[in-house]
Amino acid sequence: MIKLLPKKSKKVFLLIDTENRAYFSGENFAEGVVVVSNKELTYFADSRYISAVKNAFKDLPVNVLLLEDEYSVKTYLESINAKSVYTDYRKISVSEFERYKKLGVKLKDCAKEIDKLRSKKSAGEIKLIKKACDIIDLALEKTLPFIKEGVSELEIKEKLIEYIKFFGGETESFESIVAFGANSAVPHHQTGNTTLTKESVVLIDTGASYKGYKSDITRTYYFGESPSEKFLETYQAVLNANLLAEEKITCGILAKDGDLIARDYLKGKNLDKYFTHSLGHGVGLEIHEGVRLGPKSTDKLKNGTVFTIEPGVYLENQFGIRIEDTVVLSNGKVKPLTKLDKKLKKL
Numbered sequence: 001m002i003k004l005l006p007k008k009s010k011k012v013f014l015l016i017d018t019e020n021r022a023y024f025s026g027e028n029f030a031e032g033v034v035v036v037s038n039k040e041l042t043y044f045a046d047s048r049y050i051s052a053v054k055n056a057f058k059d060l061p062v063n064v065l066l067l068e069d070e071y072s073v074k075t076y077l078e079s080i081n082a083k084s085v086y087t088d089y090r091k092i093s094v095s096e097f098e099r100y101k102k103l104g105v106k107l108k109d110c111a112k113e114i115d116k117l118r119s120k121k122s123a124g125e126i127k128l129i130k131k132a133c134d135i136i137d138l139a140l141e142k143t144l145p146f147i148k149e150g151v152s153e154l155e156i157k158e159k160l161i162e163y164i165k166f167f168g169g170e171t172e173s174f175e176s177i178v179a180f181g182a183n184s185a186v187p188h189h190q191t192g193n194t195t196l197t198k199e200s201v202v203l204i205d206t207g208a209s210y211k212g213y214k215s216d217i218t219r220t221y222y223f224g225e226s227p228s229e230k231f232l233e234t235y236q237a238v239l240n241a242n243l244l245a246e247e248k249i250t251c252g253i254l255a256k257d258g259d260l261i262a263r264d265y266l267k268g269k270n271l272d273k274y275f276t277h278s279l280g281h282g283v284g285l286e287i288h289e290g291v292r293l294g295p296k297s298t299d300k301l302k303n304g305t306v307f308t309i310e311p312g313v314y315l316e317n318q319f320g321i322r323i324e325d326t327v328v329l330s331n332g333k334v335k336p337l338t339k340l341d342k343k344l345k346k347l
């Protein structure tokens with residue numbers, strides 16, 4: 001499915017990064033340049049890709065042109081009489097910017113408009129994200145039997161990647177976090193050579209990429225028979241915060257108020273000071289895109305927004321617990337797209 005700019009837009013967008021190209025063209029090629037207006041979409045591909053690109057768009061109203069260098073794009077822009085052109089300033093290097101400028105192509109920023117367009121997912125996009133969520137649910141479930149005494153965090157990460165590919169994903173959607181024991185208390189622990197010992201917490205934060213679209217899930221498990229009372233209580237509190245946010249977030253709510261639902265609940269349990277990150281983030285072609293569900297956010301959550309709900313509590317040198325799902329706001333309510341059980345599981 002190709003996407004043009006909204007009918008009333010008089011702008012021309014020039015997109016050079018993988019995700020924005022994939023968003024508008026519906027095809028996830030590693031290279032190229034996309035120029036899109038409210039009338040047409042042109043895909044520039046270099047000689048290595050052009051036949052594959054032509055083939056992908058053969059039944060669609062897409063112009064496919066040969067990309068030799070920026071000059072090819074400039075010539076086309078002149079032919080459609082585009083005076084100034086908009087690009088996503090977060091995605092262009094200074095040297096690329098300078099090369100276009102040298103050729104007389106006037107570039108302006110459209111990052112905000114891109115975010116706005118991309119934050120409302122189409123039914124087709126939600127299908128692809130759902131598939132990425134199904135893949136990670138399956139991959140994580142299949143990986144659990146490999147969590148045994150003596151296995152390393154990295155070995156579990158490799159298993160996840162293997163299963164993501166087995167179930168049809170490209171690969172992980174970000175560097176998966178596998179954290180054993182006290183490592184789980186570091187929210188962005190670097191997965192390493194720590195091996196698993198009995199009576200340890202296991203935190204896994206992972207996701208799959210499917211046709212460029214991402215999923216994101218975190219589950220916290222207990223490896224052993226007798227978790228401490230403190231762990232059990234904290235787990236229940238994080239789970240309740242997760243479920244409460246899922247229940248109370250509705251269409252039109254401010255993202256910061258969504259964050260507050262979980263934060264206030266944890267405050268009631270005296271755990272809010274250990275909830276050191278925001279409640280969630282938008283997900284799509286990028287693992288972090290669009291909305292941010294944090295105390296300083298000015299975003300609004302609307303139908304069609306896909307985001308994560310991921311409260312966490314981290315007790316230094318002891319353990320960390322995070323429970324995360326990728327969800328979509330649909331008909332005003334939160335609908336989880338990742339579906340693995342959230343009740344505490346002992347491995």
Ligand SMILES: [Mn+2]
Pocket residue numbers: 216308310324
């Ligand atoms: Mn996340």
